Amino acid sequence: xxxxxxxxxKADTSVDVPVxxxxxxxxxxxxxxxLHDRGAKAICYVNAGAWEDFRTDxxxxxxxxxxxxxxGWKGERWLDIRRLDELRPIMAARFDxxxxxxxxxxxxxxxxxxxxxxxFPLSGxxxxxxxxxxxxxxxxxxxxxGLKNDLDQIPALVGDFDFAVNEQCAEFEECEKLTxxxxxxxxxxxxxxxxxxxxxxxxxxxxxxxxxRKKLELDAWREPCG
Numbered sequence: 001x002x003x004x005x006x007x008x009x010k011a012d013t014s015v016d017v018p019v020x021x022x023x024x025x026x027x028x029x030x031x032x033x034x035l036h037d038r039g040a041k042a043i044c045y046v047n048a049g050a051w052e053d054f055r056t057d058x059x060x061x062x063x064x065x066x067x068x069x070x071x072g073w074k075g076e077r078w079l080d081i082r083r084l085d086e087l088r089p090i091m092a093a094r095f096d097x098x099x100x101x102x103x104x105x106x107x108x109x110x111x112x113x114x115x116x117x118x119x120f121p122l123s124g125x126x127x128x129x130x131x132x133x134x135x136x137x138x139x140x141x142x143x144x145x146g147l148k149n150d151l152d153q154i155p156a157l158v159g160d161f162d163f164a165v166n167e168q169c170a171e172f173e174e175c176e177k178l179t180x181x182x183x184x185x186x187x188x189x190x191x192x193x194x195x196x197x198x199x200x201x202x203x204x205x206x207x208x209x210x211x212x213r214k215k216l217e218l219d220a221w222r223e224p225c226g
Contacts, residue, residue, distance in 0.1 A: 001187050001210045005165075005218060007045055012220035013038070021045055021107055021165065021189065024098050025055060032102040041105065043146065044098035048091060048134055049110030050076045060090050067119030070110070078110075078118035081130040088133060095137045105144035107165050108134045112150040128156055135160040146189070151177040163187040166209075170200035175207055182208035201225035 003019040006012060011022040013034050020035050024044035032042045051061050053075040065083055070076035079087065091108075098106050111131050114122040131150065135157075138145035144162035147154065151174055154164070158180040169175040170192050178188045190209040192200050193216050204211040205225055212224035 002224060003189050003210055004222060005191060005214060006220050007218040029101040042103050043105040043107050044103035045107045046094045047110055048108035049081060049113045050078050052076050062086060068117055078113055080120045081113055081122060082126050084133055091134060092137055095141055099141040099143060103143060106138045107146045107148060109148050111148050128153060131157055132160050154180050158184060166190045168192055170204060171195055175204055179207060197223055197225055
């Protein structure tokens with residue numbers, strides 16, 4: 001399935017693809033309607049696993065939930081995802097925003113904090129509980145939800161999520177871990193940053209992934225497979 005992924009600013013809606021994944025805060029209901037009028041679906045990107053100091057709701061997060069800085073991303077700090085009771089209403093409000101703007105689905109980002117240095121002793125079970133909470137929040141609002149990366153937990157989570165979004169599985173030689181989604185008829189939206197299309201497209205197309213090359217800043221530029 002052809003798709004576009006743009007998180008840098010307001011979406012460029014001129015790309016002729018059936019699925020757009022765009023920033024939920026940076027884009028309006030008018031942009032989502034424009035995509036719908038063209039027959040495209042719109043996925044709402046939100047950061048679920050880390051706090052960002054530039055979001056309009058950044059003061060809603062209690063300081064005790066903020067951990068280590070997310071290396072390489074200015075203004076981000078990992079969240080203590082064990083605190084489901086405190087995070088649930090904040091994430092629910094973000095998903096309400098996505099629903100109210102008319103989005104069809106949600107892409108919650110940073111859903112594998114347990115594999116990173118977050119400042120909290122997170123376990124795989126903590127991550128499963130948090131990710132399933134996100135899936136329920138989306139489904140309760142009538143939206144589909146995608147699992148971002150978190151490859152090792154796909155066998156446990158493939159039934160909870162409606163599609164997958166992956167970065168760099170070809171570069172790290174782990175794309176086959178995404179096949180449980182494909183076998184269930186669920187899309188896998190995949191990007192590479194460092195590899196040329198001729199280095200990954202044949203493999204990912206054989207596996208049934210929806211692949212393209214993007215720049216790391218995720219602006220409108222894209223180089224799709226096929």
